[in-house]
Amino acid sequence: MIQLQDVEKMYRGKVHALRGVSLEVMDGEIFGLLGPNGAGKSTLVKIIMTVIHATRVSGTLLEKPIGNRKILEDIGYLPEHHRFPYYLTGKQVLHHYAALANVSRKDRITRASSFLSRLGLNGWENKKVGSYSKGMLQRLGIAQALMNDPKLLVLDEPTDGVDPVGRREIRDLLAELRDEGRAVFLNSHLLSELEMVCDRVAIMVKGKVTMQGTIESLTQDSRRYEIETEESVPTWAKEVVDDVSEHLMVIRSDDPAIIQPILDRLRRDQITILSVKPVRENLEDLFMRAVDHTDTPGAVQ
Amino acid sequence: MQFKALLIDAYRQLSAAKLFWVTVGISVLVVVCYGSVGFNEQGISVLFGVWEIESEQLHSGSPWARGLYIGIFSSFLVKIWLAWIATILALISTCSIFPEFVHSGSIELTISKPIGRLKLFFSKYLVSLLFVVLQVAIFCLGIFICVGLRVGEWNPFIFTAIPIVATFFSYLFAVCVLVGILTRSGITALLITGVFWMALWSIQTSEGTLNRFVTEQHVSIERFNEGIDNAEKDLAEITEKSVDDFRIPKFEKRIETFNADIEESQELLGKLEQWHTPISWVLAISPKNAQTIGLLDRWLSDPDGFDIGAIMSGDMSSIEGEEVEEFDRTTRGARERETTRRLRDDYESRSLWYVIGTSLIFECVILGIASFYFCRKDF
Ligand SMILES: Nc1ncnc2c1ncn2[C@@H]1O[C@H](COP(=O)(O)OP(=O)(O)O)[C@@H](O)[C@H]1O
Ligand SMILES: [Mg+2]
Numbered sequence: 001m002i003q004l005q006d007v008e009k010m011y012r013g014k015v016h017a018l019r020g021v022s023l024e025v026m027d028g029e030i031f032g033l034l035g036p037n038g039a040g041k042s043t044l045v046k047i048i049m050t051v052i053h054a055t056r057v058s059g060t061l062l063e064k065p066i067g068n069r070k071i072l073e074d075i076g077y078l079p080e081h082h083r084f085p086y087y088l089t090g091k092q093v094l095h096h097y098a099a100l101a102n103v104s105r106k107d108r109i110t111r112a113s114s115f116l117s118r119l120g121l122n123g124w125e126n127k128k129v130g131s132y133s134k135g136m137l138q139r140l141g142i143a144q145a146l147m148n149d150p151k152l153l154v155l156d157e158p159t160d161g162v163d164p165v166g167r168r169e170i171r172d173l174l175a176e177l178r179d180e181g182r183a184v185f186l187n188s189h190l191l192s193e194l195e196m197v198c199d200r201v202a203i204m205v206k207g208k209v210t211m212q213g214t215i216e217s218l219t220q221d222s223r224r225y226e227i228e229t230e231e232s233v234p235t236w237a238k239e240v241v242d243d244v245s246e247h248l249m250v251i252r253s254d255d256p257a258i259i260q261p262i263l264d265r266l267r268r269d270q271i272t273i274l275s276v277k278p279v280r281e282n283l284e285d286l287f288m289r290a291v292d293h294t295d296t297p298g299a300v301q
Numbered sequence: 302m303q304f305k306a307l308l309i310d311a312y313r314q315l316s317a318a319k320l321f322w323v324t325v326g327i328s329v330l331v332v333v334c335y336g337s338v339g340f341n342e343q344g345i346s347v348l349f350g351v352w353e354i355e356s357e358q359l360h361s362g363s364p365w366a367r368g369l370y371i372g373i374f375s376s377f378l379v380k381i382w383l384a385w386i387a388t389i390l391a392l393i394s395t396c397s398i399f400p401e402f403v404h405s406g407s408i409e410l411t412i413s414k415p416i417g418r419l420k421l422f423f424s425k426y427l428v429s430l431l432f433v434v435l436q437v438a439i440f441c442l443g444i445f446i447c448v449g450l451r452v453g454e455w456n457p458f459i460f461t462a463i464p465i466v467a468t469f470f471s472y473l474f475a476v477c478v479l480v481g482i483l484t485r486s487g488i489t490a491l492l493i494t495g496v497f498w499m500a501l502w503s504i505q506t507s508e509g510t511l512n513r514f515v516t517e518q519h520v521s522i523e524r525f526n527e528g529i530d531n532a533e534k535d536l537a538e539i540t541e542k543s544v545d546d547f548r549i550p551k552f553e554k555r556i557e558t559f560n561a562d563i564e565e566s567q568e569l570l571g572k573l574e575q576w577h578t579p580i581s582w583v584l585a586i587s588p589k590n591a592q593t594i595g596l597l598d599r600w601l602s603d604p605d606g607f608d609i610g611a612i613m614s615g616d617m618s619s620i621e622g623e624e625v626e627e628f629d630r631t632t633r634g635a636r637e638r639e640t641t642r643r644l645r646d647d648y649e650s651r652s653l654w655y656v657i658g659t660s661l662i663f664e665c666v667i668l669g670i671a672s673f674y675f676c677r678k679d680f
Contacts, residue, residue: 011679049413052679072415079413083406085310087317099306100414144410 332443397487
């Protein structure tokens with residue numbers, strides 16, 4: 001779907017927003033790009049959507065070189081902080097942008113009503129967008145991005161300003177869209193969100209992708225078991241486990257066979273085991289680790 | 302389809318800003334007032350006969366009635382209503398089209414669609430102009446019907462006002478668009494366009510004034526030379542008959558005065574040329590909106606009719622229909638009449654290419670800069 005190699009963007013005024021970004025989005029997956037504010041996520045998305053010109057770019061988008069306008073017919077885009085003309089109604093918004101994307105009138109009519117109801121905007125289609133709430137505008141924006149029946153959906157902060165119920169609905173919708181065979185490229189700074197829905201993620205810090213892969217594989221190394229005991233941890237434990245504290249033993253492994261002998265030995269020593277937990281680093285830990293490596297967030301000036 | 306979408310969008314944007322409809326409303330009102338003027342056997346009736354004025358010349362069927370009626374259109378309605386008031390209203394209602402268009406958050410939505418930026422820019426520009434054209438067209442249609450009903454002349458040349466006013470407006474709108482996309486502010490665009498318009502107006506007025514003075518000096522020099530020739534001829538004749546005729550010193554004095562006048566005029570001409578030449582060059586490369594509007598007079602005027610524009614500028618000769626016989630071609634009055642005639646001929650002889658062509662080149666340059674910026678910009 002998307003293959004990018006070595007994308008560079010230097011804004012006028014010498015902001016080096018992207019410093020050699022490479023990433024790949026496969027067919028039919030939800031790909032999340034995460035990073036702190038100012039990391040360059042929106043910049044990357046805008047380059048894909050031809051909204052800004054990259055200083056250097058190579059790669060393909062739907063098998064065509066980046067910058068080809070024709071393929072935009074097959075891509076849906078929701079920009080960050082989008083603003084619809086205040087004088088349009090929800091339905092008119094959908095028709096207007098779909099017409100610009102060369103969607104036939106017949107398709108526009110059927111899709112508009114189907115997406116409006118799918119995004120829970122029934123009853124609002126004939127109201128001016130000026131009266132919409134932030135969450136509704138966001139949904140309308142997603143509906144707008146879907147009007148051309150895209151193979152690839154590019155969403156910049158799709159859940160920005162949406163309440164928890166709405167977020168959940170959007171997440172479910174994204175999963176449905178993936179199941180329909182569309183690829184979704186979304187970017188967000190809300191980690192829990194991505195964790196729940198993304199098949200693969202890339203972490204971007206200061207204009208560089210520092211990690212990329214499935215959440216599973218990225219957190220592989222950090223898997224461990226934690227054993228909590230009521231009494232103090234016995235002294236022999238120091239030799240067999242990786243980390244000990246007063247009531248806690250940590251074994252860095254995701255293989256349950258390794259902890260069985262340790263549990264046997266604790267039982268033999270009459271130590272009360274309060275809990276045995278398989279622990280996996282979550283996206284937040286991973287993210288903090290990535291950001292820490294490169295100290296303060298923000299682009300290089 | 303994309304063009305149609307932009308067209309519908311521009312329509313919705315303009316009609317959401319009530320001013321568009323207010324302008325249409327005022328236009329209709331102006332047309333109705335115009336249509337309320339009529340002619341009968343006795344004279345003119347105004348406001349559908351509320352007020353009747355008896356007149357010998359102006360009654361139904363007289364060529365003067367036709368001249369007056371069309372003259373009101375080409376001199377007042379076009380020059381004051383279309384070229385000033387309606388243009389200002391149109392600028393106010395269209396000045397924010399481009400700033401809104403490139404507003405961050407909405408431009409991304411449009412520009413990420415499968416449509417080239419250049420095409421997008423010019424479509425948007427044309428669409429905005431189209432609505433101004435539509436307004437003028439509605440107005441002209443009304444006028445056309447009024448003229449047809451009132452003086453029985455179905456004059457298709459009235460519709461030439463549509464392209465003329467559209468061209469005139471497009472010079473200003475190009476500047477408005479350029480400023481609008483550079484600053485993303487409708488008010489700034491409007492103000493700077495206003496300043497630009499005033500600058501154009503000053504250039505055109507000063508060129509006109511200077512041109513009048515320069516032409517006046519040329520005419521004077523010519524006429525004084527003529528006077529010298531005549532005086533010398535007369536002098537020779539008299540001298541041949543008698544060397545001490547009492548008129549000889551008078552003629553000599555006269556020649557002397559003419560020579561002094563010529564010198565004075567030439568000196569003045571030198572000074573004036575210094576200003577006139579650069580200003581006429583500036584005018585040559587800037588849009589000539591007054592002259593563009595003036596084209597309408599050329600196309601609508603009826604050589605046998607009644608020229609209201611000429612009456613306003615104080616030239617009665619076209620009404621009297623014949624040239625005034627000049628007894629002494631060197632008097633101030635004679636020179637002034639000649640100057641006025643030459644100026645009129647001068648402006649009327651300026652080709653369509655000079656008036657519209659150079660103005661359009663200016664417009665293209667402005668649009669070129671604006672579209673280049675639009676295509677290159679990182680939104
Ligand atoms: N139009 C622009 N001109 C100059 N600098 C910009 C522009 N847009 C973004 N930037 C800078 O580029 C960096 C990346 O911004 P952005 O891509 O919006 O980050 P993110 O979406 O990850 O929060 C920031 O430092 C921002 O200030
Ligand atoms: Mg962003």
